[in-house]
Amino acid sequence: MTTVKKPLLACLQGERQPIPPVWLMRQAGRYLPEYRALRAEKGGFLALVNDSAAAAEVTIQPIRRFGFDGAILFSDILMVPAALGQDLTFGVGEGPALTPALVDHALSGLLLALERLNPVYETVRQVAAQLPPQTTFLGFAGSPWTVATYMVAGHGSKDQSETRRFAYGDPAAFAEIIGAISACTIDYLSKQIEAGVEAVQLFDSWSGSLSPAQFERWVIAPNAAIVAALHARHPGVPVIGFPKGAGEKLPAYARETGVDAVGVDETIDPEWAAANLPNGMPVQGNLDPLVLIAGGSAMAQAAQRILDAFADRPHIFNLGHGILQDTPIAHVEQLLAYIRSVR
Numbered sequence: 378m379t380t381v382k383k384p385l386l387a388c389l390q391g392e393r394q395p396i397p398p399v400w401l402m403r404q405a406g407r408y409l410p411e412y413r414a415l416r417a418e419k420g421g422f423l424a425l426v427n428d429s430a431a432a433a434e435v436t437i438q439p440i441r442r443f444g445f446d447g448a449i450l451f452s453d454i455l456m457v458p459a460a461l462g463q464d465l466t467f468g469v470g471e472g473p474a475l476t477p478a479l480v481d482h483a484l485s486g487l488l489l490a491l492e493r494l495n496p497v498y499e500t501v502r503q504v505a506a507q508l509p510p511q512t513t514f515l516g517f518a519g520s521p522w523t524v525a526t527y528m529v530a531g532h533g534s535k536d537q538s539e540t541r542r543f544a545y546g547d548p549a550a551f552a553e554i555i556g557a558i559s560a561c562t563i564d565y566l567s568k569q570i571e572a573g574v575e576a577v578q579l580f581d582s583w584s585g586s587l588s589p590a591q592f593e594r595w596v597i598a599p600n601a602a603i604v605a606a607l608h609a610r611h612p613g614v615p616v617i618g619f620p621k622g623a624g625e626k627l628p629a630y631a632r633e634t635g636v637d638a639v640g641v642d643e644t645i646d647p648e649w650a651a652a653n654l655p656n657g658m659p660v661q662g663n664l665d666p667l668v669l670i671a672g673g674s675a676m677a678q679a680a681q682r683i684l685d686a687f688a689d690r691p692h693i694f695n696l697g698h699g700i701l702q703d704t705p706i707a708h709v710e711q712l713l714a715y716i717r718s719v720r
Contacts, residue, residue: 385446385513388691389576389615389638389659396717397684397692400447400515401709403699404439408706411438422467426452427496433503440512442706443713447513447693448504450569452497454519454580457561458528460494462487478531480543484554494565498572505573516574518566520581520620521558521599528554537586544595551595559599563606570611578617578640579603582698585622592626597633604635617661621698628653643697647686659691664712666696672708677715684716 385398406412412435419425426432435451455473459465461484463475477486501516508514518524527533529540529551544551566577584596604616619640620630631639631654641650641662654660668679683694694716700709 381510383446383511383513383575385693386575386615388693389513389617390613391637391657391659391691393689393691397687397694398446398513399694399713399716400445400449401439401696401700402449404443404445404449405435405451406700407702408700408704408709409438409442411442422453423465426456429496429499429503432496432500433507436500436504437507440508443709445512445713447515448508449515449578450497450501450504450517450574452500452517454517454524454582455527456494456497457518457524457558457565460489460491460561460565461528461557462490463528472533473527475527475531479529479554480531480539484550484557491561494568497565498568501569501572501574513576514574515617516566516569516577517580518562518577520579520584520596520618521555521562521603522587522595523581523583524558524562525551525554525595526583528558537583541586541591544591555595555599559602563603563610566603566607567610570607570614576615576617576637577607578619579636581618581620581623583622584620585624589626592623593629596620596623597630600630600634600636608635615659619661628655631655631658638691638693640695641697645697647683651686651690657690659693660687661693661695663695663697666698666701666704669696669708669712670701670704672705672711676708676712680712680715 384394388394388398415431416425419428419431432451436448439445440448455465458475466474505514526537526540529543579600581596607616615637617638617640618634618636621642623630638659638661641660643663643665664679668676
């Protein structure tokens, strides 16, 4: 039987591709009319995530429309706090809320609810059965620091100051929270792999708010533990690390966490990243989501600069963060056509 080549998976395993494989963070989401229609039918975001058939459909929608090289599981990083016992809600027009907030409630007072993750595993199984054979299936979880910022404060914030104060004021209690998130995340990603994903990504959306010492303690150390555990349980399954905002700390993250590939956000000069990241390490990124909205020559020039910078190493073309909901579909089509034609 002939095995169909998966360009994105091969890239994550260290094989440079003649045409960089492409997927876009948040590619399954609000910029697609088919997603908006399904979400309206299901009555909200969390209902959509917990309906495995619907979540599988959302995961596959951008593959069907654009033919991306990777499909990213449709779920949310806050499923782990829900599994750890916090109640998760999404208000209309508001961000997520977690109760009780751990800033004034002990972690030991939460009751584990691991069954809340079962719909995610069923989504994975359904997607894995439907994806085209050349498409790599990516699972994901939030990294412990980012997940902890929501668990401690009970909501998102611009500077994570409440959680940063908590970590400075009671590092032992905060280490317990980080440890609980890390242990749950290892099992969560492991079960995603067992259900059918072929690689996983750790999202650390708020890592840029930390000092170097805190970054080492709350980002690098727990991510290294997660990566080591996943590699031990699932040899050969790649782990992508995406520490948004890491800046000059990115090379240390790439070296010390043991990730197989590193995501680069849009604030990083791709030429600097190519020069400073470990030789041969696969890199993912890093087009500004706003230049994708602008389109045209600005988008082409920015994309070409990224392609040129990472031409000598395995490179997955992606955005520097999630696609924005007002992104024109035509611009996504133009970006894909450009990347797939220039080499």
